[in-house]
Amino acid sequence: MSNETQSAKTRWLLLSPALFILSIAAAGPLLIVLVYSFLTAGDYGGVVWDFSTDAWFNVFAEKDFFDDTIGFSDAHLSIFWRSVKLSLMTTIVALLVGFPTAYFIATRPESQRNAWMLLIMVPFWTNLLIRTFAVMEIIRNEGVINSVLIKIGLISEPIQMLYTEFAVTLGMFYVFLPLMVLPVYASMERMDFSLVEAAYDLYASRWRVLKRVIFPLVKPGVVAGSILVFIPSLGAYVTPRVLGGGKQLMLGNLIELQYGQGRNWPLGAALSITLLAIVMVALIFYVRAAGDEETSHG
Amino acid sequence: MIEIAGLSKTFGSGASAFTALKDINVTIQENEFFTLLGPSGCGKTTLLRSIAGFVDPSTGTLTINGEDILSKPPFARPVNTVFQNYALFPHMTVAENIGFGLEMQDRPKAEIKSVVGDMLELVQMTQMADRMTSQISGGQQQRVALARALAPKPEVLLLDEPLSALDFKLRKEMQIELKRLQAETGITFVFVTHDQEEALTMSDRIAVMNAGRILQIGGPKDIYDHPAERFVADFIGDTNFVDGEVKKVAGETAQVQLQSGKVIKARNVAGGATSGPVTVAVRPEHADLSAPGGLIDGTLKNIIYFGTDTHYHVQTDDGSTFVIRRQNQPDAVEAHEVGEKVGVTFNAGVAQILRD
Numbered sequence: 324m325s326n327e328t329q330s331a332k333t334r335w336l337l338l339s340p341a342l343f344i345l346s347i348a349a350a351g352p353l354l355i356v357l358v359y360s361f362l363t364a365g366d367y368g369g370v371v372w373d374f375s376t377d378a379w380f381n382v383f384a385e386k387d388f389f390d391d392t393i394g395f396s397d398a399h400l401s402i403f404w405r406s407v408k409l410s411l412m413t414t415i416v417a418l419l420v421g422f423p424t425a426y427f428i429a430t431r432p433e434s435q436r437n438a439w440m441l442l443i444m445v446p447f448w449t450n451l452l453i454r455t456f457a458v459m460e461i462i463r464n465e466g467v468i469n470s471v472l473i474k475i476g477l478i479s480e481p482i483q484m485l486y487t488e489f490a491v492t493l494g495m496f497y498v499f500l501p502l503m504v505l506p507v508y509a510s511m512e513r514m515d516f517s518l519v520e521a522a523y524d525l526y527a528s529r530w531r532v533l534k535r536v537i538f539p540l541v542k543p544g545v546v547a548g549s550i551l552v553f554i555p556s557l558g559a560y561v562t563p564r565v566l567g568g569g570k571q572l573m574l575g576n577l578i579e580l581q582y583g584q585g586r587n588w589p590l591g592a593a594l595s596i597t598l599l600a601i602v603m604v605a606l607i608f609y610v611r612a613a614g615d616e617e618t619s620h621g
Numbered sequence: 622m623i624e625i626a627g628l629s630k631t632f633g634s635g636a637s638a639f640t641a642l643k644d645i646n647v648t649i650q651e652n653e654f655f656t657l658l659g660p661s662g663c664g665k666t667t668l669l670r671s672i673a674g675f676v677d678p679s680t681g682t683l684t685i686n687g688e689d690i691l692s693k694p695p696f697a698r699p700v701n702t703v704f705q706n707y708a709l710f711p712h713m714t715v716a717e718n719i720g721f722g723l724e725m726q727d728r729p730k731a732e733i734k735s736v737v738g739d740m741l742e743l744v745q746m747t748q749m750a751d752r753m754t755s756q757i758s759g760g761q762q763q764r765v766a767l768a769r770a771l772a773p774k775p776e777v778l779l780l781d782e783p784l785s786a787l788d789f790k791l792r793k794e795m796q797i798e799l800k801r802l803q804a805e806t807g808i809t810f811v812f813v814t815h816d817q818e819e820a821l822t823m824s825d826r827i828a829v830m831n832a833g834r835i836l837q838i839g840g841p842k843d844i845y846d847h848p849a850e851r852f853v854a855d856f857i858g859d860t861n862f863v864d865g866e867v868k869k870v871a872g873e874t875a876q877v878q879l880q881s882g883k884v885i886k887a888r889n890v891a892g893g894a895t896s897g898p899v900t901v902a903v904r905p906e907h908a909d910l911s912a913p914g915g916l917i918d919g920t921l922k923n924i925i926y927f928g929t930d931t932h933y934h935v936q937t938d939d940g941s942t943f944v945i946r947r948q949n950q951p952d953a954v955e956a957h958e959v960g961e962k963v964g965v966t967f968n969a970g971v972a973q974i975l976r977d
């Protein structure tokens with residue numbers, strides 16, 4: 324037996340636990356969800372094993388309640404749109420805040436960096452619900468911001484921040500920020516800062532150093548961070564539920580609704596697959612765009 | 622012309638404060654190849670970075686052509702640096718690296734292209750223009766770093782041990798190339814090295830540094846023949862140190878009585894001792910063996926053949942070692958043998974009184 328087939332065998336052996344877990348935890352359930360989306364809803368939840376495309380029809384379209392005409396499902400489409408929009412906003416804000424944060428930490432003396440990273444990570448280890456309620460406590464009508472503003476006389480009526488898209492974006496930003504800071508920091512820490520000095524030395528202003536040297540070098544971290552924030556935002560469930568107060572539904576809430584009160588598991592399944600598809604398409608576009616720019620550079 | 626006066630730099634504060642530069646005063650002329658030479662940690666890089674603008678001096682002034690530059694950020698100084706690790710941009714090609722400085726100065730595209738072409742030719746890298754910097758060898762990277770720093774035609778080029786990463790042969794080649802480039806471009810070079818031979822062969826003038834101070838500034842021959850301090854004499858070349866006592870000073874020369882009782886004429890530097898005990902330095906190649914009864918007497922301990930020359934180690938009667946270096950002649954027969962009683966002689970004036 325040649326060495327190569329031997330090492331190929333070893334490789335498969337090493338991979339097998341991961342493959343096993345992946346097939347049980349990801350591929351299997353995905354297949355079940357796919358099958359469910361083509362079945363008929365049971366009266367009290369669950370599915371009836373009759374083939375049906377109703378669920379998929381209902382994802383995008385709806386029959387008018389009174390005259391049975393068929394139209395786009397405005398409710399669903401607006402939720403899709405809101406999900407994508409708020410997730411994009413969250414990603415952009417997280418990048419705008421996370422990038423300078425990562426830069427700040429990466430430029431601290433080595434002995435201090437871990438302490439700073441710990442500060443970023445601490446909220447991440449706190450329960451999601453608690454963190455979300457903390458945001459609520461700050462922005463609700465009787466919350467910290469409104470009380471202070473009223474006290475100092477800047478406003479007389481509280482500003483409605485809770486249960487708005489702003490609240491949902493803020494909450495998701497707060498929750499997912501570490502997922503942006505970590506990969507950006509990782510690639511920034513690996514960056515050779517003498518390159519920054521070299522650029523300064525060669526007449527580059529601060530802004531141009533950022534644009535021409537720092538940003539291209541930490542781009543892998545930015546791409547990774549954006550993906551890590553965008554994807555969980557798109558499927559976020561707790562945050563829009565608590566901070567959106569049932570008014571600012573996102574895809575995650577819509578899916579939960581079908582499995583719960585809606586008692587329409589096939590529709591829930593079809594929506595889940597739709598979410599997955601949106602994620603895949605977004606990823607492909609994003610990675611393509613990031614890669615294209617790379618090749619046009621060099 | 623670079624004028625540095627009273628420059629000092631203290632890192633940190635309180636108990637952890639560390640003074641890396643102490644009262645640096647130096648004037649570097651236009652078109653000069655000026656070298657900062659000193660052991661590791663003596664502050665060479667700190668001084669260079671002060672000129673480039675990456676270190677903010679604690680005190681002192683720094684002007685280039687009469688203009689104060691300490692208040693200017695690095696990108697506004699007419700100075701470019703060749704970094705010790707080259708610091709080439711890994712996401713750009715060789716040509717893009719070389720053109721970077723010009724691009725940041727918003728020079729016209731056509732001009733950038735032609736200057737980059739000239740630079741590539743100057744460092745003989747035209748063939749590699751479109752390679753990424755990770756795809757070229759260390760010596761080639763070094764040349765790209767040089768071309769990148771030269772392209773914007775700075776008034777001063779700062780080079781921080783640019784040759785230290787190269788192997789011996791390439792290093793010799795690059796030394797010659799650097800000299801050629803400096804002559805061709807007419808740019809002032811401030812060159813950092815801890816290699817004394819490199820400093821002696823390349824420089825117009827050398828500043829020898831130790832522990833944050835400049836100890837002596839002078840031409841290579843001046844520094845080598847007339848070291849002013851024990852550290853300089855020891856750091857550059859090999860030296861014998863002989864104790865003695867100053868008897869009489871007359872201008873540049875002084876009479877020094879050695880422990881053997883013999884009186885020699887030694888060169889005295891400004892600020893040197895005018896009386897009392899002193900140390901004089903004598904280069905091994907400036908001394909010779911004689912029959913017993915020389916300036917210093919002793920026993921021949923060792924004869925080491927080096928090809929071009931032979932080293933004789935003499936154990937002197939006062940207990941120290943004195944080394945003599947003699948150039949070899951073809952087919953000469955060794956006239957001395959180990960254990961022999963010998964004398965050491967040297968001509969008047971080759972001994973140098975050291976400032977302590």
Ligand SMILES: Nc1ncnc2c1ncn2[C@@H]1O[C@H](COP(=O)(O)OP(=O)(O)OP(=O)(O)O)[C@@H](O)[C@H]1O
Binds near residue numbers: 664815
């Ligand atoms: N940012 C800093 N903070 C504190 N101390 C520093 C800093 N930079 C340099 N030093 C100290 O200043 C001294 C001089 O450093 P410098 O880098 O100038 O030495 P050098 O002569 O270039 O040495 P080498 O030949 O090893 O490069 C060193 O003792 C160093 O530890």
Ligand SMILES: [Mg+2]
Binds near residue numbers: 665666667781
């Ligand atoms: Mg150094």
